[in-house]
Amino acid sequence: MRVGIIGDANRTVAWEKHLRPLSAVTEVVIAPALADAGEVEACLLIDDSKENLARLSEAIRLGVHTYLVSRLPTERKELESIYHYSQEADVHVQFSHWPSIAPATEWMRKQLPKPQTLQVIREQSQIHYTENRPWFTHNWIDEFALITRWMDKPTHRIEGHQITTDGVSLGIQLFLRYDSGATASLYFMTAASENRHKRVVSDGRMLLELDVTEQRVRKIVVNASEELVTESRKFDASRAAEQSAVHFFKAIRLRQPTLFSPYDAMRTAIGIEKVKQLF
Numbered sequence: 001m002r003v004g005i006i007g008d009a010n011r012t013v014a015w016e017k018h019l020r021p022l023s024a025v026t027e028v029v030i031a032p033a034l035a036d037a038g039e040v041e042a043c044l045l046i047d048d049s050k051e052n053l054a055r056l057s058e059a060i061r062l063g064v065h066t067y068l069v070s071r072l073p074t075e076r077k078e079l080e081s082i083y084h085y086s087q088e089a090d091v092h093v094q095f096s097h098w099p100s101i102a103p104a105t106e107w108m109r110k111q112l113p114k115p116q117t118l119q120v121i122r123e124q125s126q127i128h129y130t131e132n133r134p135w136f137t138h139n140w141i142d143e144f145a146l147i148t149r150w151m152d153k154p155t156h157r158i159e160g161h162q163i164t165t166d167g168v169s170l171g172i173q174l175f176l177r178y179d180s181g182a183t184a185s186l187y188f189m190t191a192a193s194e195n196r197h198k199r200v201v202s203d204g205r206m207l208l209e210l211d212v213t214e215q216r217v218r219k220i221v222v223n224a225s226e227e228l229v230t231e232s233r234k235f236d237a238s239r240a241a242e243q244s245a246v247h248f249f250k251a252i253r254l255r256q257p258t259l260f261s262p263y264d265a266m267r268t269a270i271g272i273e274k275v276k277q278l279f
Contacts, residue, residue, distance in 0.1 A: 001041045008032075024246075056068050075269065095265050115201045121200075197211070217232070
């Protein structure tokens with residue numbers, strides 16, 4: 001497969017190192033724009049600009065399977081169009097939603113594909129909420145997208161509020177209930193005494209706890225003697241980019257959904273609109 005890496009020179013060179021060893025890739029072309037790459041079957045579009053969805057739409061129109069490496073877009077109408085365009089054109093699209101793509105998350109989702117509860121707790125110290133609002137917004141949206149992707153169920157109800165002190169926003173708290181009876185929650189606070197970032201998921205027979213900073217997962221089950229048995233696994237997050245590319249090309253070859261597809265992005269954007277209406 002001839003693959004183009006489109007975007008800024010510094011970032012494209014880094015991605016080239018991830019693609020060169022892959023057996024699915026026969027040739028890599030680096031170019032500032034897709035039009036400069038010549039005939040390619042797939043491309044990595046490395047683009048955090050406001051025009052990245054327009055460029056993604058153009059790649060779909062040309063029939064090029066595309067992996068968009070950027071912050072997760074949340075423009076609902078544009079994502080709905082991309083979803084429908086990609087379906088009609090039979091073009092695979094993947095978004096670089098790192099919480100979903102990380103090796104630890106991939107392993108956890110295989111262990112618990114249909115959780116009954118999912119809880120995200122993130123506390124951040126030494127951050128000025130107002131000055132760092134883009135950072136905060138990007139990160140809570142990333143966590144919300146992970147919940148949406150993993151739970152993979154129609155949402156029955158979303159409740160939430162901002163955490164404030166004297167009118168100053170310090171964080172956000174969300175509670176989601178699904179038609180199946182499953183629940184999820186997100187607690188993100190920016191005035192904590194120390195940093196903490198955990199995701200806890202359970203299906204009634206097993207509990208998994210991920211320390212996101214350490215990329216360490218604790219698996220907890222009850223044995224035949226009704227004793228708690230704990231197993232710990234450590235994952236290498238530095239391989240996320242390479243593995244995400246492997247999954248992208250595998251999805252193309254096997255005609256399977258990508259790790260984070262236009263459908264996932266569209267559902268996330270719809271959910272975010274509902275959350276923002278609460279505040």
